[in-house]
Amino acid sequence: MTLSEPDIRNAEPAADTSPKTKRAWTHEPWVAILLAILVVAFASVIAGLRATDYVGADNDDAMRLVEVRDFLAAQGWFDMMQYRLGLDGGTLMHWSRLVDLPIAGLIAVFGLFLQPEPSEAAALFLWPILLIVPVVIGVAKACWNIGGRQTMMIGLVLIVLSLISNVRFQPGNIDHHNVQLALIALLVAGLTDPLGRRSGHALAGVTAGLAVAVGVETTPLVAIAGIVVALRWAWHGEPMDGAARAFGLSLAATVAAAFLANTPPRLYAMVTCDNLSLGFFAIATAGGLALYLSARSTSRRSRNARILALAASGAVVAAVTVSIAPQCLQNPLASLDPLLKTLWLERVQEAQSIVQMVQAMPSYLGFGFAAGTIAIIVCLIRIWRNDRRELHLVFLALCLPTLAISMLQIRGTTFLNFLSIFPLSLAVSDLRTRAHHEPKTIGAELAFAGLMLVSIPSVWAVASAAVAKVAGTDDTVMAGMEQSACVARDAIVPLVDEPAGVVAAPSNLGASILRFTHHRVLTAPYHRNPAGMLAELNIGLASTEAAKDLLIRDGVTLLAFCAEDGQTSLIAERAPDGLYVTLGKGIVPAYLQPVTTPDHPALKIFRVIP
Incomplete structure (x- = not known):
């Protein structure tokens, strides 16, 4: 069966169409969201109080603090040199001031009434907890969009359990990965906005642009999001016109603003593939503007005309990429000295492939890959059954490439586990509804409970810990990594x-x-x-x-x-x-x-x- 305009309406829960339910979104859902935020925040506070250091254990947390200190000590906004790192002259870092700024602001505020070190400790304690708010709101809104109240409640349970076990949202963790996850949560909330409304897709474009500015790890997801919006517009035409324009224009504007705000004029022409430089600026703005102009000029024309316009836009983006940043089509670390690859890069855990992880810590497979793989299977089954096909095509487009990236570098599993929440929440919700309608059928209850259980990555971690204990080994993700x-x-x-x-x-x-x-x-x-x-x-x-x-x-x-x-x-x-x-x-x-x-x-x- 082919996609049709009603498919886009299928993404909107029937409950959302009633005035009563729309009023409920302003009351009951916010109570549940607030409760979820408080639960995660409480767990994070407990973890922070137990910590022996106010800075996270990751090197990046300490390095971010060094960078923020330099900024507070009057190092220029555009000056991203770390003068105390490397050979004489220092090292030009690839991080963004967009993350430095709020942390520095918190330290400055606490510094009004605390000594320097306590003010740092207070700021680093608070910052990761604040980021819990956009993550939970993004998940709640996206799940509400795709399945209503029940799906939202299940999504909140899954994200609460995920965040409690995620050290990135515990005090002291000030690297940019938690910021990225917050932006992706809001991006998905925007993409799932029903009926292609402009407001949600404008939000998606803004958060996509900020995600590129904060760190290029999310660039593949941003590109996929843009392709998803473009394809939905090409297929549906006028119903997606406003959404496509909003996404394209907000993406281009946000990336352009972030580029100008972060890049000194002397580096405007430099192309680097590990941060927002001319390369990603040109690609993202070209893609966003091409989508906006295509939607503005051809939304009311035939589907074939829209597909041709989209193909032309793709050709423009490809030409920009090849002419300005061809080196960004390959791994930016591929040119590293072989000695560095052998003695450093290959030993970085988050950069290891699934093959290396199977050899070093096979128990990580369940924690890192199980929920995402199950989500992909659920999407494939529902697409095959034409059960809200377009919605599940969107989730498949997000999850499948993320799985592939995770197999190359397991750092991607954080996003894979996160993205799995949305299709799995909807699937669990539907099974729960079925079980409610068939109270005498134990199979429906078991299916609902079983899918809910295997959708939680930490369940796989606990299971691997139990197996490791029985086997008498310490090969378990629950053991963590001890700091030297x-x-x-x-x-x-x-x-x-x-x-x-x-x-x-x-x-x-x-x-x-x-x-x-x-x-x-x-x-x-x-x-x-x-x-x-x-x-x-x-x-x-x-x-x-x-x-x-x-x-x-x-x-x-x-x-x-x-x-x-x-x-x-x-x-x-x-x-x-x-x-x-x-x-x-x-x-x-x-x-x-x-x-x-x-x-x-x-x-x-x-x-x-x-």
Whole structure:
């Protein structure tokens, strides 16, 4: 059966058409939303109170704080250089001031009546909790759009359970991934707005543009959202005219505004593929404006004319991409030095493929992939049965590519699990309705309860933990990742008393050293600093005598050695006669002078004597 205009109405629950239900949206749904926000916020507060540090455990959280501190210390809005990272001159970071600004604002407000460190702690405690609000509202609105009150309630249960187990929304987590999830939640809410209303699609365009500005990880989802809107317009024509115009124009305007607000004029012509530069600016604005102009000129014409207009728009976007940013069609990390790929990138957990994860932590498969895979299967079945086909085509278009991306890099599973909430909430709701209408049929109740259970990623995590316990292994996602003792404040504090200089240390220590000290570091785990990362690796790999020359060449004044660091172990395996192996044996070359530290320190610090 072909798609038709009524299919778009099928996306709107029948209950939404009654004045009574429209009034109910302003009362009962908001009570449920508020309760969901309070539950997640309470869980986050408890997690924050139990934490031993007010900054999240991820390197990016510490690095974001360093960046915000520099901004508050009068580093320019457009100046994204991290002058204390890398070789002399620093490293140009690829992050967005759009995330720095609200965090800096909170620190400034708390700083009116608190000392610097408590004001940071208060701001970092509050910021992730504030982001719970748009995520929950976005999920609630989207689920209401597609299935009414019951679907919304089920969606709220799923998002509450998801957020409680998501460390990104716990105090101290100030990296941009939680911001991205909030924007995607609002994007989906806009895309599911019934009957192609302009307001929802304008919201979708704005949040899509902001998502690109905050971090390019969401660019594939933004592109898919644009394609979905364009295809629905090409098929339906005039009923989708306002929605297509609103999405296209708001996307183009938001990306253009974000580009001008974040990019210094001297870098307008630079094309980088890891942030919003000329490349993504040109592609996104070309696509948004092409959709707007196509809808404005051909919405009332035949379907074939609209398809031709859409094809022409696609050709324009493709031409812009190939002429301005052809390098962005490939992995931006593909050009990394082979040594960096081997000793760093391949060891970054979130960048690993599903094949690598199966070998390292097979229990993650259920937690990361089960709900998304089930959602895709549900979409396929309902499309085949012509059960709200267009709606499920939209969700399939969002989930299927996200699954493919997640198989290449498991960082995508966060978005896969999130997107699965929408089709699964609707499916669970429909099964619940069926069970209510067939009270004597136990199969309907079991189907409803079973699908609800397998739609919760944390259930798969708990199951894997139980299996691991029975098997006597620690291969479970519930075990988490322990942070090295070398990055703790107490381990790094001895560096504070040393004259300002350059520290050579494993990349996982770089952000913490920047946070706790006044030194510059050769390396931290960021691909924009390949020269500094290679310099530190080569120092560890070099023989004792050769390492001295490298240390002096790169201006290193302090060397921090962490035997338990994973990268240090890899270097030792690769170079059994290298400097790190020598230090690991307790042999200290004459040009390294130990710095007094507590007994049996995890981090051993040495002054470099020229």
